[in-house]
Amino acid sequence: MRSAIPSHRGSRFLIAAAFPLLLSFSHVTSAQVIHDYSVTLEPGLKRMSVEARFASKERQIAARARDANDVLIEARDCDTGKKIRVRGRHLVSPAAGFRCLRYTIDLQRAARNERRNASLSAENFIVSPAVWLWRPELDESTSIRVHFNLPDEIRVSVPWPEESRNTFLLGRSPESANATVVFGRFEYHELSVPQATLRVSLVKSDTAMNTDTILSWLAATATDITLAYGRFPNPSPQIVVLPAGVRGRTDRSFRTGSTKAVRFGRVVRDGGESVELFVNHSAPLEKFLLDWTATHEFSHLMLPYVSRKQKWISEGFAQYYQNILLARSGAYEPAHAWQKLYNGLERGRKSRPELSPNGAAAGNFRDGLMKVYWSGAALALLADMQLREQSDGAESLDLALDRLQACCLPATEVWTGPELMARLDSMVSSPVFMPLYRQYANTAGFPDVSNALEQLGVHITNGKVELHNDAKLAAIRSSMTKMDPQTARWRQRLAVN
Ligand SMILES: [Zn+2]
The missing domain is CATH 2.60.40 (Immunoglobulin-like)
Incomplete structure (x- = not known):
């Protein structure tokens, strides 16, 4: 069933799905x-x-x-x-x-x-x-x-691109984990965002769920992702929303035991890309709208699956974007986004200082997790700043990722960190990614962002961020988190309705 798209969503969210569906099978033409x-x-x-x-x-x-x-x-x-x-x-x-x-x-x-x-x-x-x-x-x-061939009223949800009703095309893909396939009577909705149709399955537990809340939150979050470069990175991903009580082996993380709207999320790439979100069905929409989990998971789709050895790159890019995009959508004030970025970068800097990012990712150290999550965010921030500065604002991380999506996503192979860096450099006029990777990937410690923050006008006093507009690169900082007024107004209306 195609879901009724909330009428308050505005016309630009109603882009037809025919074009993205063609795109989603583009890799098949060569098969x-x-x-x-x-x-x-x-x-x-x-x-x-x-x-x-x-x-x-x-x-x-x-x-x-x-x-x-x-x-x-x-x-x-x-x-x-x-x-x-x-x-x-x-x-x-x-x-x-x-x-x-x-x-x-x-x-x-x-x-x-x-x-x-x-x-x-x-x-x-x-x-x-x-x-x-x-x-x-x-x-x-x-x-x-x-x-x-399904009995009456039985549905199936798979991550593979859909060719026609109940017919799917499974191609080569990374196998980051085992794909989830759902059978039975569950709710299925198609959510349209610019150039993508999210295939959303709401899996049932014995707790009632508020479908409108879940769909409004997913529509808002998926739209946030389009504030990077105008479209969602995968034209037709599988989205599976599960009750928070469902805990797979991967859900033993630090996010358990809370009253958060979204307890946990993960991206699975196995025959297609899917995002699984474990939600607390009793949470109100306002709480969902301020939760960063889905923004983080969706941001992962802007990169191919990067080898576990360099997972600090993919985790870091997602950490960077979740904060930047929530500012662009108006969910975070810019100062709040920079405070969250600063707090995270500090946690990363203090985490296992004797290890390099590659060393921390390879070792799977419990107390090295913040290094894995934040050193790539530092790299993303530095790359974004350098690109904007050297091109007078004509280039940015958004642009490099826009071009990466156009050439290479969804990717059928696992990429290494250096492969990704080299490819991103080929998307811009002067390389920034590989030089940063060479400088930091195998160097003990943490990428030094203090000078960058200073130039951007992100001043820190006793751990508290203040934004200064007289800094050398203050205009670049503003452009990174520039709010999209239409999205912000829409989000505001969602929150009060
Ligand atoms: Zn992640």
Whole structure:
């Protein structure tokens, strides 16, 4: 169902979705090989049967999850009817290979194995394709078309780009974690923001949720992201909103146990890009509108998936943008945004000073987390400032990321930090990213931002930020956090309605 877009949203948020949908399949035009999967769910959702027709003979296919074998009931060659043997996570052809496979999955058991389902209502459940999608390796020129045959009133939510109703195209992508696929009766809405349609699934628990609150917050936050360069970085991401009680293994972080509107969020890149948000359904809209979690997670989509070894870059860029964008949308006063940036940069500076950013990211130290989260924010700030200064305002981090999106996103591969830096430098007239990376990535300590803050007119007295307009680069500082009046007015109206 296409959601009714709140009428107070204003006409510029109603850009048609046809153009972005074309864009989302642009990577497929180069694909010559398509495997066809037809997935049928039984009424009652106890079992799922899959018929996989391959473009050529396959000798073996695999499932990603270690326990995939536990929920596989049987697999047969469609042509010969012969049973296919399982070896660990592989289905192996006895002879020259198979062109078609039919296999059955114990969906109920798979759903029981997924611990997040314990907190969901019986109407919907999550089962990752890592458990049920047995498939060949994909390269740049290979995709899998997956068509779902669903019982009445049953929906499916997947991260893969949608080709037509219930038909999706899964291409090569990073595998940052196991994708979430939701089956059952849950709410589905499509939210339009400039040049993107967010495919939003609201997963049900036994606690009632306020759909309007959730959708207004997501629309506002997704719009904030478009204040970087005029559009959302992924034309059709999967957004999954889950009740905060659902806690995966990744949710043992510092954000638990609070009354925050958004308890936790994460980006998963596995066959497509998705953002999962764990929310407190009883929080009022005002609280959602001041929460930074979704802005942070959506900001991640402005970069490709960066190797864990340099995750400080992607975390830092997201930290920088969440504060800058919340100022641009009017949610934060500029001084508040700079205070938050300064506080974070200070936490980063004090965190494990004997380690370099690369060292902190590689070691996974509990007390090195702030270094990982903030050294990349320092790099983003310095790069943004230098770009604006050397180009007299013609270039910025926004512009470099705008061009990066146009050339390379959503990315099908994992990027290294240096690859990203070099590519960003190729987007601007004079390099800033690689020089900063070389200076700081493997150097113990923290990028020195004190001089930059001083020049920008961000004065610190006893830890408190004051903005001075007579500083050398004060105009650059103002342009970084320049408020978009239309978005700010819209956000204000949302908050009081
Ligand atoms: Zn993050």
